[in-house]
Every structure is written in C-alpha cells, then in structure tokens.
Amino acid sequence: MEDLEIVGLYWARDQLAIAESQRKYGSLCGGIAMNILRNREDAEECVNDTWGRAWDNIPPQRPGSLGAYLGRIVRNLALNRWRKNHAEKRGGGNGELLLSELRECLPEEGEGVLCAEEQLSAVIGQWLTCLPQEDRIVFLRRYWYGDSLAAIAKARSTGQNHLAVRMHRLRKRLREYLKEEGIAV
Secondary structure: OOHHHHHHHHHOOOOHHHHHHHHHHHHHHHHHHHHHHOOHHHHHHHHHHHHHHHHHHOOOOOOOOHHHHHHHHHHHHHHHHHHHHHHOOOOOOOHHHHHHHHHOOOOOOOOOOOOOHHHHHHHHHHHHHHOOHHHHHHHHHHHOOOOOHHHHHHHOOOOHHHHHHHHHHHHHHHHHHHHHOOOOO
16 A cells, blocks of 8 residues: 555544554564664564554644654654663663764753754754765664664675774764754764
C-alpha cells in the first residue's frame, strides 16, 4: 500500500492504518530503535508507541513522507527511552556513543545556547544538502539511524578506519558550518 493511502486510512480513523504502517515500516522503525537502545524489549515498545503517536497526530498532520515521519517519531521515542535508562543507570546502548561523538560540534544545554531546536535542525538540514551524496548517506546512517561504523563500512564497501576518519572530518565541518551560521558551539 502506498504512503498516501496509509495516511488516508489514518485520516479516516481506520485501524488498518496501524497494521499497514507496521507492515511497511516496522523493520525500519525497529532498526532505528534497536540501533539506539540495543535492547529488544525497549525497542519493540518504542515501535509500538510510534504507531500510537502516529494515530494521535494524523490528523491534523499530513506527513509528506510517512517513512521519514514514523522514523522521526521512533527515533525521538528511543532517544527519550535511552536518556531515561541512562539516568536510571539501567541501560546502555549506542546512544551514549553517538551523543559523545556529536557533543564536540553541537551546542550544549545550559551554556547560553541562543538558538531554538528548530533553528538548529534547519541549519543542520541546510548543511546536509550541501554535502556530497556519499557523505550525506554515511552521516545520516550514523547519526540519524544509529548504525554502527562496522555496518556502514560494510554497506559502503570501505574500511572501518577510513570511515571513522571521514566521520571525524564531517563532524568538524558541521562544527565550522554552525559557527558560520552564528550558532555557538
């Protein structure tokens, strides 16, 4: 079933929308949650919560890309779950590693950050569009989908060390771009 048809089911308040979302995007959402949480039960719960959030938010929202919309919901849920687990010293996962890699190029809370999250997202989005396609792909696979360096290196037929250097350079370029755009990092 096409995305527009699934969104139409949400608008019609037809329960089939959830089943079709699960069928079409269940593995994508599960992969995102699992890459962040590294815990099957927590990942499954985030995926199930994703369908509920989509049900609650469609309508009034009408996403242009259902896959990206659901991916964003599950990613945010998984990051929130990771933070909760980490704060309670109960969990681990990949979230800490990803955040520590990006910490050098993103503003930290409480240090006079002068930009809203939406502004930061827009600036990073602009930066991503300026990147060559291959750089954009590896950056998003690492920091949006939470894929491991080993998985990305294998999928892109490159060495893991080469990829680690490339990611370091991309983070450095992001930091410089944010500074140019007036965002304190």
